[in-house]
Structures are given as structure tokens and as C-alpha cells.
Amino acid sequence: MINSNTPLMARQPILNKNGKTVAYELLCRTVDVASLESQTDNGNMATGEVLIGAFHDLGIENITNGLPAFVNLTESWLHTPPAVQSKKLVAEVLEYISPTAANIEAVINLRSLGFKVALDDYIGDDEQTKWLPYIDIVKVDISDILPGHSSASLYTQHQRDNLIWLAEKVETLEEFERCKAEGYQLFQGFFFSQPAPLFGTRHNDSQFAVMRLLKTLNNEDNTMEDISNAIQSDPQLSYRILQFMNSASVAKVAEITSVHHATTMAGVNRIKSWANMLALGRLDHKPRALLEQALSRAYLCQMIALQQNGVDQHTAYTTGMFSLLDAFIDIPLAEVCTKLELSPSMTDALLNHEGKYGQILQLAVAISKGSWAEITALPKGITLADLADIQTHAFAEVSDQLSLSGLS
Numbered sequence: 107m108i109n110s111n112t113p114l115m116a117r118q119p120i121l122n123k124n125g126k127t128v129a130y131e132l133l134c135r136t137v138d139v140a141s142l143e144s145q146t147d148n149g150n151m152a153t154g155e156v157l158i159g160a161f162h163d164l165g166i167e168n169i170t171n172g173l174p175a176f177v178n179l180t181e182s183w184l185h186t187p188p189a190v191q192s193k194k195l196v197a198e199v200l201e202y203i204s205p206t207a208a209n210i211e212a213v214i215n216l217r218s219l220g221f222k223v224a225l226d227d228y229i230g231d232d233e234q235t236k237w238l239p240y241i242d243i244v245k246v247d248i249s250d251i252l253p254g255h256s257s258a259s260l261y262t263q264h265q266r267d268n269l270i271w272l273a274e275k276v277e278t279l280e281e282f283e284r285c286k287a288e289g290y291q292l293f294q295g296f297f298f299s300q301p302a303p304l305f306g307t308r309h310n311d312s313q314f315a316v317m318r319l320l321k322t323l324n325n326e327d328n329t330m331e332d333i334s335n336a337i338q339s340d341p342q343l344s345y346r347i348l349q350f351m352n353s354a355s356v357a358k359v360a361e362i363t364s365v366h367h368a369t370t371m372a373g374v375n376r377i378k379s380w381a382n383m384l385a386l387g388r389l390d391h392k393p394r395a396l397l398e399q400a401l402s403r404a405y406l407c408q409m410i411a412l413q414q415n416g417v418d419q420h421t422a423y424t425t426g427m428f429s430l431l432d433a434f435i436d437i438p439l440a441e442v443c444t445k446l447e448l449s450p451s452m453t454d455a456l457l458n459h460e461g462k463y464g465q466i467l468q469l470a471v472a473i474s475k476g477s478w479a480e481i482t483a484l485p486k487g488i489t490l491a492d493l494a495d496i497q498t499h500a501f502a503e504v505s506d507q508l509s510l511s512g513l514s
Contacts, residue, residue: 114159116301117169120176120272120294123286129196130169131176131294132156133301149180149200157188164304165445166194176224184212192220196243201227205236213240224272230255238264243292248285249275258288265289316385317435321446323378323385324424330374334366337381375420379404382427386434399474400430405500406470407463413488413496417462425455425463426470473497 120129134152156177160166166175176196181203188195197216203209213223217240224243228234230252238244244264248257261271273285276295285293322328322336369377383404387397407426411417428448432439443453455464473493 113303114164115156116303118294118301119299120292121298122292123290125298127173128292129174129176131198131301132160132169134178149178150182153178153180153183157190159304161188161190166190169304170194174222178226181209184209184216187216187219187221192222196222196224198224198226198245199237199241201225201229201231201234205233205240210237210240213237217242227274228260230260235264238266238269242268243270243272245272245274245294246290247275248273248281249277257285257290261289317442317445319385320382320431323381324446324448326449330369331366333374333378333381334369337369337377379420379423379427382424386427392434396430396433400427400434402474402500403427403429403467403470405503406473406496407466409496409500410466410469410488413492414462414466417466421452422463422466425452425467428452429456429467429471469493 116133118131118133119127120131122128134156160169160175160177169175174196175194176198178198178200180200184197184199184203185208187197197213199213216223222242223240224245225234225237225241226245227247227250228244229247229250246257246260251257251260257273265271270292271290272292272294273281273290274294276282276285276293276297278297281295282293282297319336323333325332328336372380383397383401386392386400403426404423405426408419408423411419411422428442431442435442437445440457443456448456451461451463454460455467458464459468473496
């Protein structure tokens with residue numbers, strides 16, 4: 107998290123009345139949102155920057171230590187909830203968002219999904235007050251309350267069961283003690299801590315999209331429908347899959363016109379293998395030789411697996427393909443395994459070359475490097491001559507697959 111000089115966001119603690127940190131607010135520091143005009147122009151981007159930085163680049167657990175993260179959501183984001191675990195995010199309704207019927211419905215939907223919702227910068231404004239029946243937490247800006255109101259009167263007038271009151275912009279001990287006596291349960295402000303910058307490496311959008319796709323494709327719990335939906339949500343990948351299926355030498359009675367049809371015809375394992383390859387091929391800033399090397403390892407692993415009993419060829423293929431993910435995504439392989447939530451057996455194979463798939467990978471790496479002297483133990487029933495044939499067939503297969511997929 108401190109490996110780069112690039113500030114990705116800032117973090118400010120939220121405390122309870124005993125002074126214990128119970129959450130953090132994450133604030134954008136890469137996009138200007140200092141004014142209402144800039145919030146209107148750049149708010150969606152700012153929210154996206156925070157969410158990507160927190161849940162992808164830095165890792166939310168590293169930022170909050172398991173505590174909830176308060177994040178400002180623009181009107182657009184309210185209607186398109188981020189695909190994160192609800193317990194990890196408190197959605198803040200920005201003070202300038204109008205409580206229209208559509209926006210209220212969006213907040214109701216957020217809460218039905220398990221998200222807690224907070225109203226940001228409440229100052230007693232009549233329009234803001236319309237939000238109060240639909241939220242879980244009201245954040246009162248005690249430095250800017252409208253004339254005729256006070257932090258105490260707002261609490262007394264609008265308090266209800268299960269509504270949590272948070273005093274923000276708390277700058278002195280006296281303000282903290284006063285709000286605490288008035289009934290406020292949570293507190294935030296310079297008296298406790300100024301927003302602290304968080305530094306890290308910003309991965310480009312294609313890397314983020316590819317990582318998200320790979321995670322879905324390789325989740326063992328996902329069904330054929332889940333895989334099809336993940337591919338269909340990506341127009342470029344959908345086109346490539348259909349192009350691949352209609353040009354490949356697969357038995358079919360008619361032209362394949364949908365991803366679901368392609369998945370049914372080819373089988374989920376073959377579709378996943380192709381989609382993994384095509385997804386990595388989208389990282390245009392990476393040399394084509396890297397994809398060729400990953401494909402070579404994948405096919406070597408698959409062909410070695412075909413010579414052994416009790417070994418799944420598709421798992422072997424994916425292990426070979428993913429053995430170079432750190433070079434594709436520019437983060438350590440151990441971190442990639444964690445982000446993708448890969449199975450323990452595949453993680454052990456990739457990181458330690460252990461287990462049956464780890465041994466296959468180790469052999470494939472030696473073959474791809476031409477390091478025949480490193481091959482001291484061969485799987486039962488496989489000779490050096492077999493390995494030479496496997497290498498020849500694997501290299502030919504790589505050339506064919508790249509040509510068929512349009513990636514050559």
C-alpha cells in the first residue's frame with residue numbers, strides 16, 4: 107500500500123463515543139470535487155476512482171482492517187450499486203442529491219441489498235430532511251447548520267429508533283463532549299484525525315476489467331449461466347468467442363449465434379479456457395510474446411495432464427495460463443491468487459510448484475525453457491521422447507489458437 111508515491115485516496119476515521127475507530131470514510135484525492143460544480147462534473151469519476159482504488163488497487167481489508175468504509179455515491183451510482191460486499195460499504199447520499207421518487211427508490215433498493223445508507227452533510231435543509239425516513243445514518247455538519255437549528259435541535263426533532271447520528275467536522279474537545287451529551291453516537295473531524303493520504307499503484311482500466319472477468323470465470327461455484335453472463339457483459343469478448351467458435355474445427359449443426367449457445371456446444375471448461383486467453387489478449391500494452399508464452403505453458407500442462415490418470419486437463423491448462431499472471435497484471439502472483447480467490451490446490455501449484463498440478467507446471471516450465479537438464483523425474487508412463495512430441499504439438503496449437511482468435 108506504500109509502494110508508490112501516487113496518492114490514490116485519503117482515509118479519515120469515524121469513532122464512537124468511547125473514542126474507538128468503528129469505520130473509515132474514503133475520500134477522493136485524484137479528481138477535483140471541491141465545489142458543487144466540480145462534484146456535478148466529476149463526481150461519478152471520483153466515486154469510481156475511490157471504489158477501484160479501495161477494492162482493487164489497494165484492497166479494502168488493507169485500508170479498513172475489516173471495518174466498514176463510508177463512500178460518497180453520486181446519483182448515478184445510487185442507481186447502479188457497486189458490485190462489492192454490502193457489509194464492507196456504507197453508501198453516502200451526497201447533500202446535493204434531490205429526494206425524488208426515483209432516488210428514494212434507489213436508496214430503498216440499496217438497503218434491500220444489505221447496504222447501510224448515510225445522508226452526508228445534513229444541515230437542517232428541508233429538502234435534505236425528506237431523506238431521513240429512508241436512511242440508517244445521518245451525518246450532521248456541525249460547522250454549517252442553518253440558522254434556527256442546532257445540533258441538539260436536529261437530533262431532538264428527527265430522532266427515531268435505529269437512526270444513528272454522526273457529528274462531522276468536530277474540531278475541538280468541547281464540540282465532541284457537547285455532541286456526545288446531545289445523543290450523537292458517532293464522530294468525525296480534525297479533532298480526531300485529518301484525512302490521511304493512501305499511496306499505491308493505479309492499474310489501468312483494462313487490467314481491472316480483465317481481473318474482474320478472470321475472477322468470475324474461475325470461480326468454482328459459478329454455473330454455466332454465470333459464465334455466459336460474464337462473457338456477454340463484455341461485447342468485445344462476446345464477439346471474439348463467437349468468432350472463435352464459428353471458425354474453429356468444432357462439430358456444429360448450424361452457425362453459433364449466442365454466447366449461451368457457444369457455451370452449450372463447447373462446454374463450460376473449453377469456453378472458460380478460451381475466455382481466459384482472450385481476456386489476457388486484451389492487455390494491449392503487453393508484448394504478444396508474453397501471451398504466446400502463457401499459452402505455450404497452458405497447452406504443455408494440458409497435454410501432460412492427458413497422459414496421466416486422475417488429473418483434470420482443464421485445471422492443468424488454467425494453471426499453465428495463470429503461471430504468468432503477475433507479468434500480465436503487474437502485481438505479485440501471491441496477490442493475484444488472493445484477488446482471484448483461486449482454489450488452494452491451484453494457488454499451491456502456482457506459488458510453490460507443489461501438488462499434482464504444481465509438478466505438471468514445473469515440468470511445463472522446464473520444457474518451455476528448453477531446460478532438459480532440469481527434468482530429473484518424469485511422470486509415470488511419460489518418456490523424454492513423449493515430452494518432445496508434446497512440445498511440438500503445444501507450439502503448433504498456440505499458433506493455431508492465436509490465429510483463430512484473431513490475436514496473432
